[in-house]
Amino acid sequence: MDMASLLELCENIRHRILEVVSKNGGHLSSTLGAVELIVGMHRVFDCRENPFIYDVSHQAYAHKLITNRWKEFETLRQFGGMSGFIKPSESDFDYFIAGHSSTSISLGVGVAKAFALQKKNAIPVALIGDGSMSAGLVYEALNELGDRKYPMIIILNDNEMSIAKPIGAISKYLSHLIAGPMYQSVKDRIKKLLEKMPDSATYIAKRFEESFKLITPGILFEEMGINYIGPINGHHLDEVIHALNLAKDMRCPVIIHAQTTKGKGYEIAEGRYEKWHGVGPFDLDTGSSKKATNAQSPTDIYSQTLLELANEDEKIVGATAAMPGGTGLGALIDKYPNRFWDVAIAEQHAVTSMAALAKEGFKPFVSIYSTFLQRAYDQIVHDVGIMSLPVRFAIDRAGIVGEDGETHQGLLDISFLRPIPNMVLFAPRDNASLKSAILFASNHSSSPCAFRYPRGKFIINDGIFENKDFIIGKSELLLEGGKILLIGYGNGVGRAYEVYLSLKTSGIEAGLLDLRFLKPLDKDLKKILNSYSYAFVFSDSYKIGGVGSALLEYIADNDIQIKLHSFEVKDSYISHGNTGMVEKSIGLDSSSAVDYIIKNT
Template sequence: MLLDKINKTGDVKKINQKDIPALAQEIRDFLINKLSVTGGHLASNLGTVELTLAMHRVLDLPKDKIIWDVGHQCYTHKILTGRKEGFDRLRKFGGLSGFPKKSESDTDCFDTGHSSNSISAGLGMVKARDLSGEDYTVVSVIGDGALTGGMAYEALNNAAKLETNFIIILNDNNMSISESIGGMSKYLGMIRTADGYLNLKADVYNKLEGQTRVIETIRHVKNNFKQFFVPGMLFENLGITYLGPVDGHNEKLLEHELREARKVKKAVMIHVITKKGKGYEPAEKHPSRFHGAEPYEIETGIPAHHRKTAAYQDIFSTVMCKMGERNPKVCAITAAMADGTGLKRFRNMYPDRFFDVGISEEHAVTFAAGLAAGGMRPVFAVYSTFLQRAYDQIIEDVCLQKLPVVFAIDRAGLVGADGETHQGIFDLSYLSSMPGMMIMAPKNKWELSDMLKFAVEQDCPVAIRYPRGEAYAGLVDWRAPVEAGKAEPIFEEEDVLIVAIGSMVKSAVAVRNIIKQKGINCSLINARFVKPLDEEYLIRASASHSVIVTMEENVLSGGFGERVRSCLDGAGYKGRILNLGIPDEFVTHGSPDELNAMLGLDPDSMADRIIECYMMEGERG
């Protein structure tokens, strides 16, 4: 096995060139087998095997720097840098991260997890290199899907001024998570299909292999050659040297292009054509499904564990379709996440009212504001961690104008295996700071349905946040109508009052059961609204409770608990207030249950803290 010879950084350079295709196949087999057990980002990594091999054979890591945009396509990079043994615990608690992490290896120079930032980071490293008088190579690898993000163009505009080497690799597979859309996708498609240019260029390079001087003599006619065969030449017109398109699965040719690119004393882009899911038929046919795959059967690609209950995303999908049928003003917006957020059915049923704007959350929010200003009722479905990118647009373009945009915030709370960059634990805090924003969180699947229907009728911005995965089906007998700013009492007793929001209501039921077994009376309120808060009910209920506990799957700093504490402090409450939530820190990868246990947010840990707090209050009284 050639892969047995790869145990540390640089070992791949010892492999004979003729054996590289066999090594690439071994790496694909390794990934397919390992991820069938652990799950992970399969399709994107199968597409970048040869590209990664070429970079590692040409570059000198860790001296040279590779910045992976988004970062989920770095698995081959991890294999080549001595981490293949860690794939048995990929994305598991305490195990190997699914993204680049500086704390894991000195060959990971920049932590990434979101999109469109690699060129900016790379440009910064180039400037740091030059200012320090060093001579390493910087390579930013960005996908065509990430080029739909405006930040990439801001960086390209800045990079055009460079008079020093900076390599940008455009990994073009016509995909982000879902199929890439928009003008850039069409532009790159024209380049991809310029067969005359692609084939002729490959022939020329093959015949001139090793004859650097000859290649240099024809370089001055290259721009006119490309202008003839390739429409637009956007990157050259920006001032960035363009090399390509290059077959992203021809490792030998990729090595040649990288060596050529290192000679250019300015920003240079290598346009690489790859196939997402390369080498594994199920992933080639269904790249979106295998973007972030759950464990699967290798022979068929079918998920190993079939979900039997509805997820929150399924509930959202059904309700959106029903609202679309009843109200012709309801529109749906996604930032390249139609499948993940549950909008695929809405897209099929109402294509004229469905908008995939690509990986561009800032644009998505202002676009939604424009729709709302024009009389429509837009619903922007977005993962919590990605909505952070549009903070300014939510304030300036939506809240300031009091526009009725609905934010359906998916993957809120602890999402698990993707780790720090993807935990949705900040939305309650940053949204609460925005004047005019209404914020809700459902306790179960029926409440999500009711809240969505309520939200599209409001004349103000509304955010509804809900977790990933299985929709809670408990508390079926509690379904009071949703009223603006009104909480829902579940159990009303004395002594301890638990005020829980959203997904924490389920945990609060378990906590209450533990406390009751200790002989302590316990009330439970489903807060429903973070903003406006049901202050009237909280103040009234506080009179009969010596301890008030808040529960939220959000950071405590600026979150729901702080709002409750401020309300009760202002009302002169004299008992104890215990805020339970996520501390002021980033949370690593692992299953939600493991992470809750680590953070002390599992039912047993929370019950222990509440009992301790109650006893201390009794001693004080």
Template sequence: MTLLDTINSREALCALNDAQLRQLCDEIRQFLVLNVARTGGHLASNLGVVELSVALERVFDTSRDRLLFDVGHQSYVHKILTGRRDEFRTLRMFGGLAGFPKPSESVTDPFVAGHASSSVSTALGMARTRTLQHEDYHVVALMGDGAMTGGLAYEAMNDAGESSEQLIVILNDNGMSITPNVGGIAQHLALIRTRPGYYRIKKAYRAVTAKVPGGKCLYRLTHRLKEHWKRMLFGTTFFEEMGFEYYGPVDGHDLKRLEYMLRLVKDRRHPVLLHVITQKGKGYAPAEENPDVFHGIGHFDPEKGMEPRCGHLPTFSDTFSETIDALGAQEPRICAITAAMLRGTGLDAFAAHYPERCFDVGIAEGHAVSMAGGLAKQGMIPVVAIYSTFLQRAYDMLLQDVAMLGLHVVFAVDRAGLVGGDGETHHGVFDVNYLRSVPGMQVLCPASQAELGQMLRRAVLEMTGPVAVRYPRGCDGAFTGIAEQPCLREGSDITLVTYGTLVNEVLAAAKLLEARGISAEVLKLPSIKPLDVRTVAASMRKTGRLLVAEEAVCIGCVGKELLASLRARGVGGPVRLCNLGDRFIPHGAVPELYRLAGLDAKSLADAAWEVCQNEA
């Protein structure tokens, strides 16, 4: 039995001595590597916060104190230490442990945290609730992995700094630059300010001045003089200018020092920021050497590091990468923009070949889209590569800064549809709704990697105005070619309509129906805005029945617009709309989620059979 196996409560964790704590941290890292190798997940960021997570769980009671993660992919150690160690073999699996904080899993997870830069906003709301309800608990926001590049973080800190609420923000800095003041001088100043003797003297001085006549005024005067001279000699941090009391930087792998600093800031009665320096991938050489690769990784061999257990199959992101790289050589006006997802979106090759035309703006999707508008207005052809679930945060900019002027900006919407293990916060199932609601937006939906290459070239070189090309995570299915016509399979009993890679399930459903004696016609829509209603109407006049399958929520889905348009044309008959409904879809393998939502081949065939039996 390992030491980690014995840690089943906060009391057991707090009872460990220094040597045991070092052993525990080593065992947690081994546990993380072995488990994430089996399930996939976010490894490097969690290896970097082992000591910080242990210190937080020892200093704070997270069953009552509120610990907000930003973003939640660095919460694995927290989960291990709060009663979910034995469930880790189910990480990111259907029905298993989520890869992000989830309040339904544990009272120690106070909030969902799948997107970046929101923790201070949420934490301030909780702190203000505590004040209004006259309760007593601590609120801690743990920011890291680039969250400070998002504008929402600064909006929240600006408000929090003026609020005077008791709030602790921990900046987990694993390499990003914050301000010029965070350097050698700042470290020297921090050492002076955080020495136990200094803090005791400061506390004693405040107590003495409080007892003598005019002492409070004297303390305030000397404090202002001290701050004035400190600013003259050393400057100030950006955080102090926003109203936070700044502590740090502190070594995020020095557990004893971390605990001391956390207990120090825990006693402060106003907003404080503790700056912690960590190493992403700490303790596992492959992750230390390639932290970007091990940020989010699939199954891998823990003994061989980066080497996967099976060969790499080309993905839609790979096809996008090759196509945009080739287009960059062909058209010098093309530039590429991403929001902290250079490698994830496949723009690393373009960045290497055309660095002056590739812009990684950090976790700032709204800024990315607005900047694209400026580039397009002045004659460039910007291609904005952002995951579907992150592009949601730039909806206002899509409307105001691109569509309203009819600017030619191409949106490469990666991870459209269900993405699997990352779950609710990362499924790209809302872009069908929000993209189609933007006036003038054109939305293309390739069903194969070959179609993605073709559609991307057309979107960039031939089309005008705003264009979105949405494509999924992963590889091709059974359909790998380019459809010259919408009709992939002729039939006479029912029309099956879909778009994107869901065509693979629909074609399989048509084969199942054929075995039951039902002739299904399959139509694949290359574009969901504008819609080819004429082709669907012609097919339905022939078959008399319709089923529309789509990997999107029901509100604003394609099926509803098709149905209304068909009715307006006088085309009627039994109809079934198969989609994800009005709900959030949990994490799990995509085939399992298809079955859950009724979008797998068998479920679609059953639904079509019911339509044909007039049971719809």
């Protein structure tokens, strides 16, 4: 394509993204801001030979549209449709799955190593946002890349904060000069000169090269051994293409610093607005949401309740990892900036730093999505668990999260937290009991503890059952009767209650138990279980190592004669789509559970 055709393509891509995301929901501001960068990547490189590695990959809608998915794009994030992230099983043009941040450079280094061993004349191209640069994995990868000097291109999409402040036209000119043949030639000559010169003369030569770097904003990367181009305007397509061609010819590690605007092309969303990062269906003309938002979410309840407790107790502190809005911690950071912190994309640091605060007598709350807590597992075990420090883990987005799919499902936290000695695990069933759970966590000071709650809303509404305080290791028998016991944990209590109502309509009596605590289990559980012939478990978690597994261990240890079946997620990754449709597809919806219970009791 000529330049005019490429610019027209960029406009068409933006129009298509807005058209579909306004109907389906999805990631918006980041993907609108990356259009010219991705078009430029495809103009300069064939991604079948030179893999494109997208960090997080929610900014890669333009890539999907360019690579034969224009029509299919209308199924974005729908059940059975196109993923909102890069997915190799969806297209041969997608190189590596990505839903968590800060992995692209490490992956790129691995690809570069493979190409070196295979003697392939190809270059991995990574696109990473400035926010992702806050994670330690990035610098581990850059450290090795700068030492090994593998050919690799890293495009830094700077759309929110500057890594280093631009120094105007002179800096821009010199940055291009550094990437060009003259500077590279001078640099090579300096190196050869240094090898031949006596030690007494090398000082002047070194100062000459260093002074050239110091007047550019790329000194951080240059000092790590990564060549730097930029800053460039990431929306000037000819500038993007020029920089990519320069980097391609250099045959070494290069970082291109591109400055872009989030939401580019849709004025309502342009700028640093967190609410436009991920959106539900909205009206294109006004930007207003098409979904009713009157009901309070568990995240809202968590935010309000923790703020109320923090107002009364100055020992309460907390941290989140780049998700202050998503976890509800934003309001606490605003009011108490010296007690609550957004540590950026650094879940490991969030956990370990809060462990130190716990040791100093504070009451730290770590607020992280279930899927992202996986990133800090060693810190939970080593820095919190061994010393039994009272760090409170508030696990948001637990369970099936819907349209984000495999990389974001919150299904593993129970399985990986349960084996940790000293860890207390509990879960509320509704908004009212969530408030009680937060209060319990704030007062629990003898060990670490973790409580989980779902995205959006609980299945069961407040007021159906009386709310009671959490007492460690105590379950709550909500309903009695029949030979069938329905056991719910957390949001699973709502699902168990739906099943109870359906069974009752069919003339089948059942009991309903809110387990409340998974660790420790209720000491009186044996007495409850011995009153029933069948038990059925409901929890938004994996079956392996999950709630049913814990109960089976308890049943075996206590020689209880009861048949137990768990309606937890089987051993597979769960795809994206409407939560109800996803649950039905894997047999976890209420009607499927009722059918199974009737046939097997």
